[in-house]
Amino acid sequence: GQNIDQPTEMTATEGAIVQINCTYQTSGFNGLFWYQQHAGEAPTFLSYNVLDGLEEKGRFSSFLSRSKGYSYLLLKELQMKDSASYLCAVMDSNYQLIWGAGTKLIIKP
Amino acid sequence: DAGITQSPRHKVTETGTPVTLRCHQTENHRYMYWYRQDPGHGLRLIHYSYGVKDTDKGEVSDGYSVSRSKTEDFLLTLESATSSQTSVYFCAISESAGGYNEQFFGPGTRLTVL
Numbered sequence: 001g002q003n004i005d006q007p008t009e010m011t012a013t014e015g016a017i018v019q020i021n022c023t024y025q026t027s028g029f030n031g032l033f034w035y036q037q038h039a040g041e042a043p044t045f046l047s048y049n050v051l052d053g054l055e056e057k058g059r060f061s062s063f064l065s066r067s068k069g070y071s072y073l074l075l076k077e078l079q080m081k082d083s084a085s086y087l088c089a090v091m092d093s094n095y096q097l098i099w100g101a102g103t104k105l106i107i108k109p
Numbered sequence: 110d111a112g113i114t115q116s117p118r119h120k121v122t123e124t125g126t127p128v129t130l131r132c133h134q135t136e137n138h139r140y141m142y143w144y145r146q147d148p149g150h151g152l153r154l155i156h157y158s159y160g161v162k163d164t165d166k167g168e169v170s171d172g173y174s175v176s177r178s179k180t181e182d183f184l185l186t187l188e189s190a191t192s193s194q195t196s197v198y199f200c201a202i203s204e205s206a207g208g209y210n211e212q213f214f215g216p217g218t219r220l221t222v223l
Contacts, residue, residue, distance in 0.1 A: 004151060030207055042199060042214035043152070050209070087151070095206040096167070099151030 002026045004100035006088050011106045012078055020073045020086050020103045028093025034062050034073045035087040037102065043087055046073070075105075083107045112136055113215035115200050121221045128187040130218050132200030134180075140203045141183040142212065143167075143175060145196040152199065158183055159206065190222045 003025045012018040024032070031050040035043040049055055049064035049071060061074040073086055085102040092098055112135035122128050132141060140159055144152040154167030156175040164175050172194060174186045187194055197219050201212040 031209065033211065042216050044214070045211040048209050048211065089151070091207065096154060096157075097152075097212065099153070101149055101151045 002090075002092060002098045004088055004090060004098055006086075006100040006103045008101070009104045009106065011108060012075075014078055014080060014107055014109050016078050017074065017076050018078060018105065020075070020088075020105065022071045022073070022088035022100055024069050024071070024088070024090045024098075024100075026090045026092045026098055029066060030091040030093070030095060032062075032064055032071050033089045033091070033097065034060075034071075035089065037085045037087055039084070046086075078107050080107050080109070113200060113202055113213060115198075115215040115218050117218060118216065119219045121223065122190055123223050124191055125189050128190050128220065128222075130185045130198055130200075130220070132183045132185070132215055134183075134202050136202060136213070137180060138202040138204050138213075139180075140206055141177065142201040142203075143173070143183065143185045144199045144201065145169065145194075146199060146217075147196050155185065155198075190220075192222050194220065195222045196220060 006022045034046040037043040047062040054063045059076045064071045085104045087102045088100040089097040114133045116131045142157040143155040153169045158164045158177040176184045197217050199217050200215040203210045203212045
C-alpha cells in the first residue's frame with residue numbers, strides 16, 4: 001500500500017525555526033509537494049522537490065532524500081501567520097498525488 | 110490566484126437525497142480533480158478529469174459520479190447521500206498531470222448529511 005507519514009501536531013515559538021518531517025512509501029515517485037493550509041481554507045502550494053537536496057524559497061526550505069523516502073520542510077523566523085497545517089504529498093507512478101494527513105503547526109508568542 | 114470557484118460553499122442535506130457540487134475554473138486547465146478531506150486523513154482523490162468527457166476514478170469513488178461537459182466545469186454528484194459522505198470537498202485544477210505541475214485548489218464545499 002501507499003503511505004505518507006507526518007507528525008500530527010507541532011508547537012514552536014515565534015522567531016524560531018521548525019522542521020516538519022515526512023516519510024513516504026509509494027508506488028513510484030514523480031516528485032514531492034508541500035502545501036500550507038490555514039484552518040477553514042484551501043491548501044496552497046509551497047514547494048516541489050523531485051531531485052535529492054535542498055530547495056530554498058525565502059523563509060521556507062524543503063529537503064528530499066529519495067533513497068530514504070524522506071523529506072522535511074524547514075520554516076525559519078517563524079511568524080504567527082505561519083500557524084497552519086502543512087501537507088506533504090507524493091506524486092506516484094500514475095501521476096496521482098498521495099497525501100499525508102497533515103501536520104498542524106501551532107506558533108506561540 | 111487561480112480562478113476556481115465552488116458552489117455551494119455549504120450544504121446540509123438528508124440521507125438518501127441527491128446532491129451535486131459544482132467546480133468552475135477560468136484558467137483553461139486541462140486537469141480537474143475532486144478530493145474529500147476528513148479529520149485524520151489526507152486529501153483523498155474521488156474522481157479526476159483529463160479533458161471534456163474524459164474522467165477516471167480515484168481512491169474513494171464509490172457512491173460518487175462526475176461529469177465534465179465543458180472545459181471550465183466539473184460536477185460531482187452524490188446519487189444518494191449517506192452520512193459517511195459528510196466531509197469537506199475540494200476541487201483542484203492543474204495544467205497537466207505530471208512533473209512540476211502544482212494543483213490549485215478551490216475554496217471548498219462543506220457538506221453535512223443528516
